[in-house]
Every structure is written in structure tokens, then in C-alpha cells.
Amino acid sequence: MTIPLFKGSEVDRLRRASQAAAGTLAYVASRLAPGISTADIDAWVREDTARRGGKPSQLGFHGFPATVCTSRNQVVCHGIPRPDEYVAPGDIINVDVTTFLDGFHGDTSATFLIGEVSAEARHVVDVARRCRDAGIAVVRHGARLGDIGAAIEELARKEGCSVVEEFGGHGIGHQMHAPPTVPHTGKRGTGIKLRSGMVLTVEPMVNLGRPGIRLMPDGWTVVTEDGSLSAQFEHTILVTGDGCEVLTRQELVLEIPVPTLPRLIAEASALHGG
Template sequence: MSIPLFKGTDVERLRRASQAAAGTLAFVASKLTPGVTTADIDQWVREDTARRGGKPSQLGFKGYPATVCTSRNHIVCHGIPNEGEQLVRGDIINVDVTTCLDGFHGDTSATFLIGEVSEDARRIVDVARRCRDAGIAVVRHGARLGDIGAAIEELAKKEGCSVVEEFGGHGIGHQMHGPPTVPHTGKRGSGIKLRSGMVLTVEPMVNLGRPDIRMLADGWTVVTEDGSLSAQFEHTILVTPDGCEVLTQPELALSLEIAC
């Protein structure tokens, strides 16, 4: 399948969808506190997405049963919200929001610290955010996909952390998931060349321990094999001639620390 290149009004629609997702993520962040359930988060995403004129892209995707992924502590990705799962002080939680608006998708996530957290928790959240930003920093027309993964992996290893290899970023646009797959590990100078107009996500999942993972019996929830903490950050980006545009940049700085 060919990789689409977007321009003109399509780029503006991608911006709007991405800003809607970023706005919903910021709305959820403002409401996080100990005692909140992940089912509450699912309901807030459902309601706020509708207020913005969009639909939650994740709901029903390959049978996924919720509007958002909520991944706490050692959950790497695809945690399913449920009424019995409450946030407590010391948790970290990734909230992954994807919005479909006017036929286009925007995808973003962040990992939040709930109250006073351990030094390990604070460290893995900081490293994961910087890994995402390191991957984004090398994106430009003519760069290669391997440059993204190499930048992420180099930083994670320098910090004594590991990068999950089984999941990566992806192309996005008319589809929530499309080509290309964006590995978060790799070798500089390898992989396809990026071209201006490509839209993709950079979303490394970084573990405090080993990179090994396993899937739970629900067929969705992925956890670290060794039980170590995992964190993730994600942006949707547009490749430009001299770099990239972060389409899911929030209008206001997103606070990752939830005071309580």
C-alpha cells in the first residue's frame, strides 16, 4: 500500500482532527485525581470528543471496546478502561486519545503522574517524553525511518531504559492506522525515505526494565514481562521540507503532574 502525501485543505483537516484529540487529552488531564476510575476517563473522552464534533477513532477498531486506552504503571499499551480500576497516589497512567473529525484522524497520548510518585516513576515518564521528542527532532524530508528509531533507542539506552520493539508508530490520515510502520528502534540511514506531506505518529513505549512484553487474556492489554514501569508519549506529525509540524501540540502546556 502506498504512503499518502497530504497537502492543502487535507492538511488543515488533519490539523483540526489532531487539535481536537489534543484538546480532549488536555480536558481529561484537568480531571485526573486519585479515586477517578479508568471508566470515568472513557466517559470523559466520549463526551468531550462529541462536544468537539468528532468521534472516538478507537471505539470498535478491530473490536476494541472503549473510546480510549488507559495504561497504568506496568501496562505498556492498550489498557481497557473499567469501573473497578481506580487511580491512586503514586500511579502513572498513559491516556491515549484518537479523534476522527471530518474524515481525518488525530492521535496523541501522554503519561501522567498521580500525586507524589517514586523516583523511578518520575524518571521513566521523563525519559519516555524525551525519547518521543528525540525521534521527532530528526524528522524531515529526505530523512529515513531508521533515523527516528535510532534516535529514540540511543537516548533510552543512555538513560538505562529499554524500548518496546513489538509496537511502533504508524501513518495516519483518512485511516487511523496506515503505512508506514514507524519503528522506535533501528539503524540510522535505514528504512524508507520520508517525504514532505507524510503524516505519521511517533509514540515510543519505554520500559524501566527489560523490553520484553506479554499480552493478557483479554487480548488487548500489554504489560511488561518483568513487571517494571512503562511510559509512553505520542504526537501526530506532518513531515515538511525542513523538519516537521507537530499537529497534536496542545494549545496550552500540558501538565503531567496531578497535584492531590
């Protein structure tokens, strides 16, 4: 397994691709509201990615039919945007954006809270975000891949949540998915040694209930087996000698307010041609 080490102008281009993806995610966040469809999110990603000079990496990847993954509530990952799926108050929704720009990919996601959500929903979103950050915190030259998974799994268990084992992070660069696979569970001191110049994603999927998952008939959408809520956060990171650089860092507002009823009706009508 050959894992590329990036340096110089390659890192600059990785930063640009990653910041383009992060900017598109922030743009979507600024437009999220109850009443929009997940197909609206797909259209916004398509438009904003083009404005930034990039292409949506996910479109057509192994046949994936959309530019973005939109995963609501019990959907763990790979939710396909649909014109008949609407975001509602009380939902949590993960938006996963990957951009191809100037020969490189950048990959990021966040889970948003729509209006007033349950305490359980707020908890799983908070734990997922902190699990991502706990995994990133142990990354540095000479650390082991298992250190990342162990840090994530330890925190999730402490908070009464579970981590999906079937999906992990990955290397990224000229390819959207490249070696190594980054497990989000594991044992400290195991796995390959990280080296400066490696670029990885850390993107734990955290379930409020058990870790089991189920694939839906569309062949893409993955849901929790027990119907519990699931949340995910993702960054693309560059391994450095004393830690790492988060290439997709972006300030995001995760809590999406519910507009007043008259404004909600007007906005929904405008969005859907009413």
C-alpha cells in the first residue's frame, strides 16, 4: 500500500480544494431552513462549487447520482437528495461536500440542528463533533492510525453513544478515496505510522443507539439498524511534525433557526414555485 506524501505546491492546491469544499458547506448552512428539500441542497452545492471553479467530486462516483450526501436523522451516511424529502423543525441533517479543484479533492461535512431539537438529538450531534476533534487531536508524525480510532471510540462510549465500524475516513489527494483507510474504532499503538505529508479525512459516524447499520434498497442510503439518531462531522487534515493542519477549517453555524410562520410560508412558496 503506497500512501502519498504531499509537499510544496501540492499542499497549496490541497488547501484550495479543501477551502472550496468548506466554503460550499458554509454557503449551504447559510441557506438551510425548514421547508427546503434535500434536492435544493444538491442544487446549491452544484451552483456554489461551479462558482468556486471546482467540480462536485461525489457526482457519478461509483454511480452516485447527486453532488452531495444529505443524511437526516436515522440516516448514517450516503443519503441521496430528493425533491420530495423536506427538512423539518426538529431534524438533524448531515451535509457532506467534496470538491475537486486544480487536480485535488477536499472533503468535509457537518450535522446541523433544525430549530428546536430533542435533547437526544443535541447530544449525539455534540458527541459526533467532539469525537471528530478527539481523533484529530492525536494526529502527528509518528502517531499510529489506531490512536485515532481509539480516541474516538473512548469518547463515544463515555458519552453513551456508539461508533459505526463499517465506514471510516480515508486518504485523499488526487483521488477522493485513497489509502489508508482510517478506522474510527481501534487500539492505541496499532496500525501504520503516520508521516508528515499524509492527507487524511477524520469523519466518525456516531449513533445514539447501537452501532449496527442497514443498507436501504436504493443501494446507497445507510440507516441505523435500531432506528436511532446518527450524526457525523468531517475534516480533511494534513499530518505535520508536531500535529496536523485542518485544511477544511471553517466557522459554521450549526443551529438553524425556524422562521416565523408567515416568513416560512413565503420562503417555501418562493423555493418551490408557488
